[in-house]
Amino acid sequence: MTEIRNQLFINGTWTEARSSLRSALFNPATGEQIATVPVGGADDARAAVEAAYAAFPGWSATAAEERSVILRRIYDLIVANADRLAEIMTLEQGKPVKEAKGEVLWGADFFLWYSEEAKRINGEIIPSSRTTQRILVQRQPIGVVAAITPWNFPSSMITRKVAPALAAGCTVVVKPAPETPLSALALFELFEQAGLPAGVANVVVGDAQEIGREFLDNDKVRKISFTGSTPVGKFLLEQSAKQVKKVSLEMGGHAPFIVFPDADLEAAAEGLLYNKFQNNGQTCICANRIFVHESIEAAFTELFAKKLREVTVGNGMSDVNVGPLIHERALVKVDGHVQDALAKGAKLVEGGHRLADGEYASGSYYAPTLLVGVTPDMCVFREETFGPVAPFITFRTEDEVVAMANDTPFGLASYLYTRDLATTMRVADRLEYGMVGINESALGYVQAPFGGIKQSGMGREGGQRGVDDFLEIKYINLNF
Numbered sequence: 335m336t337e338i339r340n341q342l343f344i345n346g347t348w349t350e351a352r353s354s355l356r357s358a359l360f361n362p363a364t365g366e367q368i369a370t371v372p373v374g375g376a377d378d379a380r381a382a383v384e385a386a387y388a389a390f391p392g393w394s395a396t397a398a399e400e401r402s403v404i405l406r407r408i409y410d411l412i413v414a415n416a417d418r419l420a421e422i423m424t425l426e427q428g429k430p431v432k433e434a435k436g437e438v439l440w441g442a443d444f445f446l447w448y449s450e451e452a453k454r455i456n457g458e459i460i461p462s463s464r465t466t467q468r469i470l471v472q473r474q475p476i477g478v479v480a481a482i483t484p485w486n487f488p489s490s491m492i493t494r495k496v497a498p499a500l501a502a503g504c505t506v507v508v509k510p511a512p513e514t515p516l517s518a519l520a521l522f523e524l525f526e527q528a529g530l531p532a533g534v535a536n537v538v539v540g541d542a543q544e545i546g547r548e549f550l551d552n553d554k555v556r557k558i559s560f561t562g563s564t565p566v567g568k569f570l571l572e573q574s575a576k577q578v579k580k581v582s583l584e585m586g587g588h589a590p591f592i593v594f595p596d597a598d599l600e601a602a603a604e605g606l607l608y609n610k611f612q613n614n615g616q617t618c619i620c621a622n623r624i625f626v627h628e629s630i631e632a633a634f635t636e637l638f639a640k641k642l643r644e645v646t647v648g649n650g651m652s653d654v655n656v657g658p659l660i661h662e663r664a665l666v667k668v669d670g671h672v673q674d675a676l677a678k679g680a681k682l683v684e685g686g687h688r689l690a691d692g693e694y695a696s697g698s699y700y701a702p703t704l705l706v707g708v709t710p711d712m713c714v715f716r717e718e719t720f721g722p723v724a725p726f727i728t729f730r731t732e733d734e735v736v737a738m739a740n741d742t743p744f745g746l747a748s749y750l751y752t753r754d755l756a757t758t759m760r761v762a763d764r765l766e767y768g769m770v771g772i773n774e775s776a777l778g779y780v781q782a783p784f785g786g787i788k789q790s791g792m793g794r795e796g797g798q799r800g801v802d803d804f805l806e807i808k809y810i811n812l813n814f
């Protein structure tokens with residue numbers, strides 16, 4: 335792996351953390367230590383917030399055109415460095431290098447899209463009640479943004495927040511996940527090369543609790559944008575109340591994937607395979623409960639099982655479909671869900687165990703797993719498994735499947751496969767989810783508003799709505 339600036343990036347300078355502690359980083363495919371990383375704390379976070387705060391007046395006052403050009407330069411640099419970024423990601427996160435490159439390029443697209451959108455942060459003029467008045471509405475950047483990101487998409491979850499924030503005229507401090515700091519640092523090398531003014535984008539890796547505390551207590555932070563687990567998101571939301579910080583949250587999901595009897599079964603099985611095994615099942619929009627109509631259950635199970643048997647597992651640096659799970663804890667949770675389902679009567683069609691022999695000996699590998707006969711009393715039906723497990727649940731009627739699909743506090747992604755337009759419209763209307771894929775199992779597109787309802791989150795990322803989350807509305811009443 336090529337050298338990375340393995341430091342914090344604050345106010346345009348690579349710096350050591352105040353603490354001399356370093357934490358070890360391991361490759362989930364091999365268990366080998368790949369680097370040690372600085373452990374930033376509250377003081378480092380405070381310095382980064384100060385830098386972002388000092389840079390805000392200048393950056394927010396730059397011409398939109400100027401911000402656009404720099405964002406476009408970042409896009410070009412990420413694309414030019416995609417192979418290197420992908421390799422870094424695979425080493426620390428485990429996903430196959432081809433998939434990692436796909437993520438890097440998708441992440442870059444946010445810079446391309448928002449480099450264009452930066453020029454279209456328009457206001458409005460509203461007709462007033464008096465002839466001597468004009469009501470003007472201006473959209474202004476919110477201020478300093480703290481972005482807290484997860485390990486499952488180490489690059490694109492940063493770019494999906496940073497690109498619209500910078501386009502809006504905000505300045506940012508990023509705290510990446512402790513499992514994947516190198517992908518973040520490698521991105522910041524490119525931000526620096528692109529000529530972002532000092533302090534506009536800063537990164538602090540280290541102690542999540544300390545850094546998070548500083549973000550929450552420092553009144554210079556006006557906005558927190560978080561992607562991660564539901565408990566941490568709820569904590570940040572609750573704590574943000576003290577200073578009424580704006581908050582965007584993208585948290586857990588529990589996606590239903592409904593296969594109606596008239597569906598194109600081949601397309602549904604292919605779509606499910608892609609969706610379920612993207613990032614080895616470790617995405618918040620992965621299908622967690624697969625509802626299959628009783629009349630096609632046998633055929634669909636056979637079709638999907640055949641495809642699942644062809645999924646290759648191994649070190650992401652080689653040509654495989656899926657890599658290891660992120661760490662041992664994740665593997666223990668996945669296996670716990672599978673064993674709980676089996677104990678409660680589910681049937682195992684494929685997998686159901688860790689892979690530990692030969693090349694798998696030192697990594698956290700789990701066999702692609704298919705369970706049928708899953709019922710609402712099982713953990714897999716209630717909690718996000720975050721792993722390569724496909725639990726099939728049988729249904730009979732549309733009302734029954736909609737009720738089961740909505741029977742969760744989460745509301746992020748949902749999917750349905752049918753060729754009938756009336757079924758499509760009825761069910762899409764009734765699903766309590768922020769996103770619905772119809773005969774489509776990929777939802778992350780730069781121009782689309784990605785996000786959830788209920789306990790899956792608030793706010794939207796991507797597209798025009800994604801920039802709204804970093805803007806305040808100012809109404810000006812002009813009398814002349």
Ligand code: ADP
Nearest residue numbers: 482483484510511512542543546561562563566
């Ligand atoms: P996961 O369990 O999948 O790792 P987390 O929600 O713990 O999900 O992690 C998502 C991001 O939130 C990471 O960057 C993590 O370090 C950060 N995080 C965890 N706890 C806190 C906290 N108390 N304050 C701020 N950030 C936190």
